[in-house]
Amino acid sequence: MPRIVFHGSDGERRELDVPIGHTLMEAAVDNGVVGIVGECGGACACATCHSYVADAWLGRLPAMTEMEDAMLDAALDRRATSRLACQIEMTEALDGLELHAADNEI
Numbered sequence: 250m251p252r253i254v255f256h257g258s259d260g261e262r263r264e265l266d267v268p269i270g271h272t273l274m275e276a277a278v279d280n281g282v283v284g285i286v287g288e289c290g291g292a293c294a295c296a297t298c299h300s301y302v303a304d305a306w307l308g309r310l311p312a313m314t315e316m317e318d319a320m321l322d323a324a325l326d327r328r329a330t331s332r333l334a335c336q337i338e339m340t341e342a343l344d345g346l347e348l349h350a351a352d353n354e355i
């Protein structure tokens with residue numbers, strides 16, 4: 250099973266097996282990664298799954314939708330590497346991706 254390296258907003262590094270088709274938000278929430286909250290359940294309506302993708306992976310992710318882009322505008326501290334973890338579905342191609350949680354705790 251492909252893996253994602255999560256960095257919680259508390260600084261903890263976690264390597265997690267993520268089933269194909271699950272979103273990275275679901276994997277993070279199910280495993281208690283600090284900083285990824287997922288308040289809206291993945292409906293792209295809260296931005297509490299705001300995360301920063303490691304630079305090397307930016308161009309390897311599917312392009313973001315207009316809806317994700319608009320929601321990220323509402324997130325605190327948006328950066329060039331910002332994505333919503335609920336909008337990234339796990340695939341074999343993402344094996345090894347590193348994701349840093351933004352400070353989303355509310």
Ligand code: FES
Nearest residue numbers: 287295296298335
């Ligand atoms: S979980 Fe709400 S926008 Fe991602």
